[in-house]
Amino acid sequence: MSEEKKDTGPQARSTSVVSIAILCSRVLGLVRDQLLNGLFGAHFAGIFTAAFRTPNMLRDLFAEGALSTAFVTTFSKKIKNEGDEAAWVLGRKMLSLAACFMSMVALAGVLLAPYLFRLLTPGLEEESKVLGTWLAQIMYPFIAIVSITALVMGMLNSKKVFFIPAVASAFFNLGCIVGGVALAWLIDPGFRAGEITEKGLTGFAFGTLIGGVLQLLVQLPSLYKVGFRFGLDFGWKDSGVSDVLRLMWPSMLAASGTQISVLLNSIFASYTPGQASSLAWLANAQRLQQLPLGLFGVAVATVTLPMLSRLATDGMTPAFRGALAKGLRLVLFLTLPCAVGLSLLGEQIISLLFEHGKFTAYDVKMTAGPLQAYAFGLVFYSAIKVLQPAFYTIDKRFIPMIISLGVIVLNLVLNYTSVFILGWDHTALAWATAVGLIANFATLYICMRKFAGGLETRSLTQTLWKLALGLLLMGATCVIAQKTVLSGWGTMNFAIKAATLSLTMGVAAGFYFFVTQKLKVEEAAEFMGIIFKRFRPKS
Numbered sequence: 001m002s003e004e005k006k007d008t009g010p011q012a013r014s015t016s017v018v019s020i021a022i023l024c025s026r027v028l029g030l031v032r033d034q035l036l037n038g039l040f041g042a043h044f045a046g047i048f049t050a051a052f053r054t055p056n057m058l059r060d061l062f063a064e065g066a067l068s069t070a071f072v073t074t075f076s077k078k079i080k081n082e083g084d085e086a087a088w089v090l091g092r093k094m095l096s097l098a099a100c101f102m103s104m105v106a107l108a109g110v111l112l113a114p115y116l117f118r119l120l121t122p123g124l125e126e127e128s129k130v131l132g133t134w135l136a137q138i139m140y141p142f143i144a145i146v147s148i149t150a151l152v153m154g155m156l157n158s159k160k161v162f163f164i165p166a167v168a169s170a171f172f173n174l175g176c177i178v179g180g181v182a183l184a185w186l187i188d189p190g191f192r193a194g195e196i197t198e199k200g201l202t203g204f205a206f207g208t209l210i211g212g213v214l215q216l217l218v219q220l221p222s223l224y225k226v227g228f229r230f231g232l233d234f235g236w237k238d239s240g241v242s243d244v245l246r247l248m249w250p251s252m253l254a255a256s257g258t259q260i261s262v263l264l265n266s267i268f269a270s271y272t273p274g275q276a277s278s279l280a281w282l283a284n285a286q287r288l289q290q291l292p293l294g295l296f297g298v299a300v301a302t303v304t305l306p307m308l309s310r311l312a313t314d315g316m317t318p319a320f321r322g323a324l325a326k327g328l329r330l331v332l333f334l335t336l337p338c339a340v341g342l343s344l345l346g347e348q349i350i351s352l353l354f355e356h357g358k359f360t361a362y363d364v365k366m367t368a369g370p371l372q373a374y375a376f377g378l379v380f381y382s383a384i385k386v387l388q389p390a391f392y393t394i395d396k397r398f399i400p401m402i403i404s405l406g407v408i409v410l411n412l413v414l415n416y417t418s419v420f421i422l423g424w425d426h427t428a429l430a431w432a433t434a435v436g437l438i439a440n441f442a443t444l445y446i447c448m449r450k451f452a453g454g455l456e457t458r459s460l461t462q463t464l465w466k467l468a469l470g471l472l473l474m475g476a477t478c479v480i481a482q483k484t485v486l487s488g489w490g491t492m493n494f495a496i497k498a499a500t501l502s503l504t505m506g507v508a509a510g511f512y513f514f515v516t517q518k519l520k521v522e523e524a525a526e527f528m529g530i531i532f533k534r535f536r537p538k539s
Contacts (some may be wrong), residue, residue, distance in 0.1 A: 003164050004117040005235050011041075013043070020163075021162075021163050021164075021166030021170070022166050022167075022169070024167055024252045024486065025166070025167070025169035025170040025171040025172070025173055026290065026291045027291075028170050028173035028174055028177065029287065029290070030175045030228055030287060030288075030291065030353065031057050031173070031175050031177060032176050032177050033045075033189050033283070033284060033287050033354075034181070034353060034354060034356065034430075035177065035180070035204075035353055035394075036048055036204065037183070037257040037280060037284065037357070037358070037359040037363075037449030038064060038354070038356040038358060038359055039196050039357060039358070040196065040198060040200070040358065041199065041357075041358035041359065042199065042274075042276075042277040042278075042280040042281065042358075042360075042363045042366075043128075043276045043277050043280070044131075044198045044201060044285070044332050045277035045280040045283075045451060046191060046275075046276035046277050046278065046280035047124075047128050047131055047198075047201070047276050047279070048132075048134050048135060048201050048204065048205070048282075049133045049279050049280055049283040050117070050120065050124075050266055050270075050276070050279050050398055051117065051131075051132045051133075051134075051135035051136040051139060051205070052120050052135070052139055052205075052208065053120065053262075053263065053266055054109065054117075054120065054136065054140075054263075055109065055136070055139045055143050055208075056473040057260075057262070057263060058105065058109075058143045058144060059142070059146045059147075060259050066149075067098065067147060067150055067151070067244075067248055067252075067293045068150045068153065068154050069247070069389045069392055070243075070244045070245070070246075070247035070248035070392065071094060071150075071154045071244050071248075071393050072154040072157060072158055073247060073389070073393050074240055074243045074244045075090060075091070075154060075155060075158045075245065076158045078090055078240060079158060079159075081308070084227055086185070086240075087155075088159070088227065088228050088229065089240075090238070090240040090241070090244075091151065091155050091228060091232050092232070093149060093228070093233045093234075093235060093236060093238055093241050094151055094241065094244060095151055095230075095233075096232050096233050096234055096236075097213075097236055097241065098147045098148055099144070099147075099148055102143055102144040102147040102148075103144045105143060105144070106140045106141045106142075106143050106144040106300040107140075109136070109137075109140035109143065110137045110140045110141070110257075113133050113136040113137045113140065116136070117129060117132045117133045117136050120263065120266055120267055121266060121267070121270045121276075121279075122270060122271075123195070123267075123269075123270030123271040123272075123275060124270050124275055125275075128275075128276050129361045130457060131198060131201070131474045131538070135201055135202070136204070138202065138206060138208075138209070139205050140209050141193070141207070142209055142212045144214070145209070145212035145213060145215075145216060146212050147218075148216060149168070149212070149215050149216040149219070152165075152216065152219045152220070152223055153168070153219065153221060154164040155226075155228060156159075156219060156222055156223060156226065159226045159227075161222055161226060162495070164218070164219055164222045165214050165219055165222075167218075168215045168216075168218045168219050168251055169212065169215055171214040171215050171216040171217075171218045171535075172211035172212060173211060174211065174214065175207060175208075175210040175211030175212070175213070175215070175415030176204065176207040176208055176210070176211040176355075177207070177538065178207075179206065179207035179210035180203050180204035180205075180206070180207030180208075180210075181203070181204075181207075182203070183201035183202070183203030183204075183206050184196075184199075184202070184204060185203070186203065187199055187200065187202050187203045188200035188202075188203065191203075218490070220328075246391050246397075247397055250397040250398050250400070250401040253315065260408050260411075261407070261408065261411040261432070261433050261436050262286070262410055262433070264408075264412060264429075265282055265415065265417050265426075265430070265432075265433060266279060266282075267284055267428040268415045268416070268418075268419045268429055269429055271419055271420075272419060272425050272426045272429075274366060274426060277363070277366070278366075278426040281363065281366045281370060281411055281426060282369045282370050282429065283424055284350070284354060285350075285368075285370035285371040285373075285374050285430065286370075286374055287368050288342060288346075288349065288350070288353075288371055288374070289342070289371070289374035289375065289377070289378050289381075291381075292334075292338035292339075292342075292378060292380045293335070293381055293382055293385070294333055299513075304457060306499045310397060318372070319355075319454070320394075321452050321453070321454060321455060321456065322456070324358045324386070324387070324390050324448070324452070324455060325459065325460065326420075327386040327454050327458035327465050328383055328386055328387065328455070328460065329459070329460055329523055330523050331383055331386050332379065332383065332460075332463070332464065332467065333386075333400060333463070333467060333516070333521065333523040334523075334525065335378055336379055336380045336467055336471055337471060337474055337496035337508075337512045338375075338378060339375045339376065339378045339379050340375075340471050340474055340475050340478070341474075341478065341505060341508065341509075342371055342374075342375035342378070343358065343371075343375040343376065343484075344475060344476055344478040344482070344499065344502065345481075345505065346368045346371040346372055346375065347364060347365070347483075348486060348489060348501050349366045349370040349371075349501070350364045350371065351367055351489070351497070352494075352497050352498060352501055353451070355506055359441070364472065368425075369425075369427035369429035369430070370426060370427050370429075371430075373427065373430035373431040373433070373434045374430055374433070374487070376431075376434045377433060377434030377438070379439050380434075380437040380438050380441040381439070383441050383445075384437065384440055384441050384444065387441065387444050387445060387448060388400050388444060390448060391444075391448065394451060394452075396447075396451060399444075399447050400444060403440060403443045403444060403447075404440065405427075406439075406443075407436045407439055407440045410436055410439060411432050411433065411435075412433070412437075413522075414428075414432035414435060415428075415429055418431075418432060424458050432539060463522075463523070465519060466515060466516060466519040466520075466521050467521065468511040468520065469515055470511070470515035470519070471511070471512065473515055474508045474509070474510045474511050474512040475508075475512055477507055478504065478506070478508050479507040481500075481504040481507075481508075485500045485503070485504065486500060486504060518532045
């Protein structure tokens with residue numbers, strides 16, 4: 001029991017540090033999307049989103065998904081069993097391999113972009129396809145940069161350095177914003193004259209490459225500080241490299257469930273009435289889902305994975321089960337109120353953040369529907385982020401892969417039925433994604449519970465009942481606010497909208513944390529303790 005407490009105790013503390021860092025990135029990512037939508041409108045923002053979709057999907061699958069999970073698992077075990085120097089050797093080998101292979105993938109992407117973009121957005125008009133192809137060709141090299149970045153991030157996380165890797169993604173978004181605006185001003189004469197055209201999108205495409213380089217560079221001093229020394233190593237016939245690759249390909253297929261679902265949404269959305277605008281509406285809704293997902297789901301997973309990798313070397317111990325169960329309870333405690341808030345206050349949140357420039361009230365309405373669906377799926381998506389990597393630490397790598405393939409088939413059937421048979425709009429695609437996330441999580445949980453000999457399910461159920469009471473009071477607060485202080489939303493100016501919405505969200509969240517603390521939810525006590533400690537005046 002003491003070992004379990006020793007390992008799981010720092011989870012909430014480390015999660016708060018990573019969450020703060022990721023908050024900076026997500027807010028800047030939101031600003032980037034606000035700029036794209038406000039400057040160019042939903043139609044052209046949708047084309048840009050579609051152009052970045054494949055490089056971004058490859059990033060999630062190869063770099064920050066499969067490669068990162070497999071590498072952190074192997075690298076952490078290498079540190080524990082053979083020491084730091086052996087781990088650094090593995091790091092150099094993997095950096096060299098990733099740089100070579102992913103550069104070839106990027107080059108293939110540039111060459112095949114005319115075919116890939118048309119394949120993934122078949123319903124768009126020809127003019128949009130030409131513009132999207134050009135933007136995609138600019139952004140494909142991003143995948144090579146971010147693959148190296150993911151390995152650097154994995155090494156730092158394995159050495160228990162969490163803040164710098166998490167905040168580094170803020171520099172990516174900063175590069176996208178500053179570099180994108182500066183280059184758009186240079187490239188598009190209309191941008192300088194106040195008559196912005198789609199030519200400025202080229203500047204934002206190059207901005208993604210600037211952001212990728214900044215994200216890598218900001219982490220290198222920390223990596224050098226923990227002992228890593230750079231150098232090329234092409235000795236890829238190595239047991240450590242083999243272990244990473246052995247874990248990587250099933251991990252990639254497992255992670256592909258959600259990513260391919262998003263890709264399928266793009267294909268089917270191009271056939272919905274909104275066409276390119278539907279792509280932007282779905283992307284904006286997903287951006288708001290990604291904010292709490294990154295803050296809490298990814299943050300908990302980032303802290304939990306290296307811990308589980310170390311604990312797994314001793315077998316399926318109570319400490320392993322306790323750490324995983326703790327991660328699940330923590331992510332549920334943090335994401336459930338976010339899901340309720342996004343679902344009930346979604347339209348006001350979208351209006352406040354996006355209803356500027358060329359993004360209209362109609363666009364707000366079209367984004368609000370998908371957001372409710374994504375909010376529903378948020379909890380399951382976050383839990384998958386914690387649960388799925390645990391299978392690789394216990395060498396059950398094929399289970400998530402098989403489940404993921406089933407989810408892809410499920411999403412394909414749901415999307416085809418909703419768009420081509422029932423004739424529904426883009427909102428149905430978001431709900432299909434949410435259903436896939438539920439199926440994915442439920443199957444993963446049942447399997448892990450069997451392998452681990454239990455996941456403290458009784459404790460999880462008791463926690464959920466307590467959280468439900470807090471969520472009920474929180475939801476009631478949001479509904480009452482809708483009928484009172486938020487009822488005149490359309491007539492308010494920006495400052496009053498921001499103040500009333502912030503007040504509503506603050507009071508609702510306050511009730512949730514108050515109730516869960518009074519009901520002695522362990523995660524609530526830990527979370528509030530961290531907050532009070534962080535902001536308590538120093539004596």
